Amino acid sequence: xxxxxxxxRSDTVTQPSVKMRAAMAHAEVGDDVYGEDPSVNRLxxxxxxxxxxxxxxxxxxxxxxxxxxxxxxxxxxxxxVCEARSHVLDWELSMMAWFCGCLARALPGADGILxxxxxxxxxxxxxxxxxxxxxxxxxxTHNMAGGTVYPLHVIxxxxxxxxxxGIPVHMDGARIFNASVATGAPVARIARDADSVMFCLSxxxxxxxxxxxxxxxxxxxxxxxxxxxLGGGMRQAGVLAAAGLIALEESPERLHLDHENARFLAAxxxxxxxxxxxxxxxxxxxxxxDISPLGISTQQFSLELKSRGVLANGVGPxxxxxxTHLDVTRAHCERAADVLAEVASRFSLRASAV
Ligand code: TLP
Numbered sequence: 122x123x124x125x126x127x128x129x130r131s132d133t134v135t136q137p138s139v140k141m142r143a144a145m146a147h148a149e150v151g152d153d154v155y156g157e158d159p160s161v162n163r164l165x166x167x168x169x170x171x172x173x174x175x176x177x178x179x180x181x182x183x184x185x186x187x188x189x190x191x192x193x194x195x196x197x198x199x200x201x202v203c204e205a206r207s208h209v210l211d212w213e214l215s216m217m218a219w220f221c222g223c224l225a226r227a228l229p230g231a232d233g234i235l236x237x238x239x240x241x242x243x244x245x246x247x248x249x250x251x252x253x254x255x256x257x258x259x260x261x262t263h264n265m266a267g268g269t270v271y272p273l274h275v276i277x278x279x280x281x282x283x284x285x286x287g288i289p290v291h292m293d294g295a296r297i298f299n300a301s302v303a304t305g306a307p308v309a310r311i312a313r314d315a316d317s318v319m320f321c322l323s324x325x326x327x328x329x330x331x332x333x334x335x336x337x338x339x340x341x342x343x344x345x346x347x348x349x350x351l352g353g354g355m356r357q358a359g360v361l362a363a364a365g366l367i368a369l370e371e372s373p374e375r376l377h378l379d380h381e382n383a384r385f386l387a388a389x390x391x392x393x394x395x396x397x398x399x400x401x402x403x404x405x406x407x408x409x410x411d412i413s414p415l416g417i418s419t420q421q422f423s424l425e426l427k428s429r430g431v432l433a434n435g436v437g438p439x440x441x442x443x444x445t446h447l448d449v450t451r452a453h454c455e456r457a458a459d460v461l462a463e464v465a466s467r468f469s470l471r472a473s474a475v
Pocket of ligand 1: 133182185187296323
C-alpha cells in the first residue's frame with residue numbers, strides 16, 4: 122500500500138524495521154530441514170526459554186502452527202472444542218477438518234472467552250455413538266471478539282479440569298504478547314498449563330514472516346514432520362528467523378502503545394453517530410464496531426474510508442475491525458478518527474433522512 126494510507130486492516134501489515142532488514146541481510150544460515158540453520162535454532166531456543174516450554178518450532182504462519190498443534194493432539198474423527206468465532210474454526214480454511222480430520226464443537230463464549238462450566242457439558246466420551254473430545258482450543262487474545270483477553274484463573278481452571286479428564290489444551294496465542302501486556306502476566310505464566318501454544322512473530326511483534334509452536338520435546342519433534350508434510354521445510358530460513366529474533370526481544374515492550382491507540386480510537390468512535398462500540402470492552406489492539414445504524418454495507422464503509430486514505434476491513438455484514446500496530450502513530454489515529462467521523466456523520470444523516 123502507498124505510504125499515504127493509514128492501514129488499520131490488521132497488525133499483519135507492518136513493515137520490517139531497518140534493524141530487521143540489516144539482521145536479515147547478515148543472518149547466519151544453514152539448511153533448517155537438516156536442523157543446521159543457526160539463526161532458526163537460536164530463535165527456537167530463545168522462544169522456548171521465554172515461554173518456559175521444552176521446545177519450539179519455527180513455522181511460516183500461525184495457521185500452520187495451529188494446524189500442526191491440532192494434528193498432534195488428535196486423531197481423525199475426534200472432536201475439538203473451540204469458541205464459535207475462533208480463528209481455527211472460521212479463518213483457517215477448515216484445516217481442522219481437511220488436514221486433521223476433526224469436528225469442531227463450537228461454543229459461543231461471552232466476549233470470545235470460554236469458561237469451564239460451558240465446556241464441560243459438551244465433552245463427549247468415547248462411546249458407540251460418540252466421537253470423543255480430544256482437544257480444547259483457547260484463543261488468547263480473541264481476534265473476532267475484539268482482542269479480548271483470558272483471565273488467568275479461567276485458563277488455569279480450564280487446563281486443570283481438562284487435564285483431569287485426559288484432554289489436552291492448545292492455546293492459539295497469535296497475540297499472546299498483547300494478552301501479557303494487558304494482564305501484566307508473563308507469557309510463560311499465561312501459557313503455563315497449555316500443552317501447546319502458538320504465537321505469531323508477524324503480527325504486533327512486527328516481523329515480516331513467521332510464527333512459533335511450543336510444547337514438549339517429543340511433540341515438537343513430531344510437529345517438525347508435519348511441518349515438512351505441509352510444505353513448511355524452509356531451508357535457509359535464518360533470514361526470516363533473524364528478523365523474528367528482533368521482534369521477539371524488542372517488540373513486546375512497545376505493545377502498550379498500540380493498546381493506548383486502540384483505546385483512543387474506541388473513545389472517539391463511541392461519540393460518532395451510527396457507530397456502536399463500548400470503549401470499556403477494548404483491552405488490547407483490536408476494535409470491532411457495529412455500523413448497522415448507518416444502513417450501508419461494510420464493503421461500502423471500507424470504500425468510503427479508503428477514498429479518504431484509511432484502510433479498514435469488515436469482519437461481518439455490519440461489523441468493522443480496526444487494528445493498531447507499530448506502523449500506526451497517535452497522529453495517524455487522530456487523522457483516521459477524523460475520517461471515520463466524517464463518513465459516519467454523512468451516512469447517519471442520510472439514514473435519518475430516509
Ligand atoms: N489473523 C489474521 C486473519 O487471518 C484474520 C488477522 O488479520 O487478524 N490465530 C489468530 C488469532 C489470528 O488472528 C491469525 C491471523 C492466525 C491465527 C493465523 O496467522 P497467519 O495469518 O500467520 O496464518
